[in-house]
Amino acid sequence: MSVMVEFDAVSKSFTVGKRQVDAVDAVSLSIEKGEIFGIIGYSGAGKSTLVRLINGLERATSGRILVDGEDITILPESRLRHVRGGIGMIFQQFNLLRSRTVAGNVEYPLRIAKWPKEKRKARVAELLDFVGLGDRARSYPEQLSGGQKQRVGIARALATEPKILLADESTSALDPETTQEVLRLLQRVNRELGITVVVITHEMDVIRSIADRVAVLEGGRLIEQGAVFDVFSNPQAAATKSFVSTVLRNQPTSDDLVRLRLAHPGRIVTAEILDAGRLGSVLSDAVNRYGVRFEIIFGGISALQNRSYGSITLELVGDEGGVDALVEDLRAVATITEVAA
Numbered sequence: 001m002s003v004m005v006e007f008d009a010v011s012k013s014f015t016v017g018k019r020q021v022d023a024v025d026a027v028s029l030s031i032e033k034g035e036i037f038g039i040i041g042y043s044g045a046g047k048s049t050l051v052r053l054i055n056g057l058e059r060a061t062s063g064r065i066l067v068d069g070e071d072i073t074i075l076p077e078s079r080l081r082h083v084r085g086g087i088g089m090i091f092q093q094f095n096l097l098r099s100r101t102v103a104g105n106v107e108y109p110l111r112i113a114k115w116p117k118e119k120r121k122a123r124v125a126e127l128l129d130f131v132g133l134g135d136r137a138r139s140y141p142e143q144l145s146g147g148q149k150q151r152v153g154i155a156r157a158l159a160t161e162p163k164i165l166l167a168d169e170s171t172s173a174l175d176p177e178t179t180q181e182v183l184r185l186l187q188r189v190n191r192e193l194g195i196t197v198v199v200i201t202h203e204m205d206v207i208r209s210i211a212d213r214v215a216v217l218e219g220g221r222l223i224e225q226g227a228v229f230d231v232f233s234n235p236q237a238a239a240t241k242s243f244v245s246t247v248l249r250n251q252p253t254s255d256d257l258v259r260l261r262l263a264h265p266g267r268i269v270t271a272e273i274l275d276a277g278r279l280g281s282v283l284s285d286a287v288n289r290y291g292v293r294f295e296i297i298f299g300g301i302s303a304l305q306n307r308s309y310g311s312i313t314l315e316l317v318g319d320e321g322g323v324d325a326l327v328e329d330l331r332a333v334a335t336i337t338e339v340a341a
Contacts, residue, residue, distance in 0.1 A: 003066070004164060004196045005031040005054055010063035012049055023049040025220040026063070033163075036190050036197045038211035038228070040204060040243060045217040047200045051168050054198065055087045056080045068163060085113065088157030088195075092169040094149040096141040096156075102128065103137040106155045113160055127155040131185060147178035154185060158193070165189060168200045183209045204243040208232065216240045233273075233309035252298045252313055257339055260297055266317035268297070269327060271334035276301055276308035278333040282326070283314075290326040292318030313339075 012024040024046045031037045041047050052058040053065055060073050072083055096105050103124050110120040128134045131151040141149055150170060157165055167186060171179040187210050190197045199211060207214050207228060215225040216239060223237040235241045252260060252270070260268060273279060286292045298313035316323045330336050 002033050003030045004033040004068055005198070006064075006066040007050075007053075008064040008066070010053065010065055011061045012046075012053060012058055013061045022220045024053065024060075027217075027220075027222045028063075029215050029222060029225055031196060031198060032213075033196055034190070034194055035212045036186070036199060036210050038199045038201065038207040038214040039217065040201055040207055040214060041217035042202055042239070044219075046220040047202075047217055048168060049220075050217070051089075051166050051198070051200050054164070054166060055084050055089065085160055086162050087164045087166060088160070088162035089166045089168065090150065090153040090157050090170045092172045094141070094146075094153050094173075096149055096152055098141050100140075101137065102133060102139050102141075102144070102152050105141070105152055106159055109156060109159045123159060124155075127158055130158075130188075131155045145178070146174050147181055150174065150178075150182050151185065154182075154189065158189065158195075163196060165195050165197045166200070167197060169202070170199070171206060172201070172203070179206070180209065186210060204246055216243070229307055229309065256298060260313065260315075261339070264295070264297055264315040266315040267323050267327075268313060268315055268339035269330070270299070270311060270313045270337045270339065271330060272311045272337075273301055273309055273334055276310075279330070282329050282333055286316075286326055290318060290322040292316050292322045292326050294326075 007027050007029050010024060010027050011022060014021045014023055027050070039047055039050060049058060053060055054067065056072050063073070065072050067083055068086070070083065072080060075083065097108065100108065106124045106127055107120050110123060115123070124137070125134070128137055131154055133148060133151055133155070136144065136148065141152070144152065171182050174182060183206065186197055186199070189195050199206060201207065211228050213226065214228050214231050216223050216231070216237060218237070218239045224231060224235070224240045231240060232244055235244045271279065283294060286294050294317070295315045296312050297315050299311045301308050301310035301312065316326060327336060
């Protein structure tokens, strides 16, 4: 893959009163053409500023930003407007024009871009069919559900055939079922139209659902990035671990461990899954080979990008030598943490 967006030591500072605030602080990352890239962080992490740097609505204080090979940090405003034409954007609150119909909202950026009338009409019909709203062209925004409004927002963002689609908290106002529908549509946009999608969110479940890679921001700094599977299965930074825990609660808390210890007198270990198949093979032979019985007392295994990850907490019951041997073999296929008695 080639690079669609590249940040090279980019910072963006604002003056608030008498002090300087670094909303984005020396961030370096690259977004590949044709991927779905997630940017996650808590409120105030710098996510929205990062988005506005990509489409040139904010100018970097320092560093370089390349969009499809062009350094937008040195472009005059006239040239920057052209670059923005290749970047679509959808928003948390939809930002639809209430006085215009669904078709009118989708057509609006085409009018601004001075597309001929017949070409505009054909493009609007094509896009409304693509997002499943071909029968709502004459409806007004107040007649639509939240999910339908976001579909209109996506169609409008795609109108001028952008290379990049920025989705800024685009599902935060939606219920879980509608969120999944919108995320599946974004996957279609990426897969069928070949558009690079950048998803900005504070919800790790959104990242898990559709992203290929993810960057984690905290206090304006990039604290972790990588393939979604790697970040989920082995988070390094404290903030990343916190995000992952909101999606996959498979590691017992200290309170859980107290409760588990009271209910299960055997030896307790937690296994972070590296290879679910090999782990299962070792455990299936526990009784015959080691004389050890086991029970899964906490956790679970999930699938992500066609690979298994997760964590299970086991009670192992048997003689000390057999348990020691089983734990040693488990260490070859999982990361094992023993729970103190």
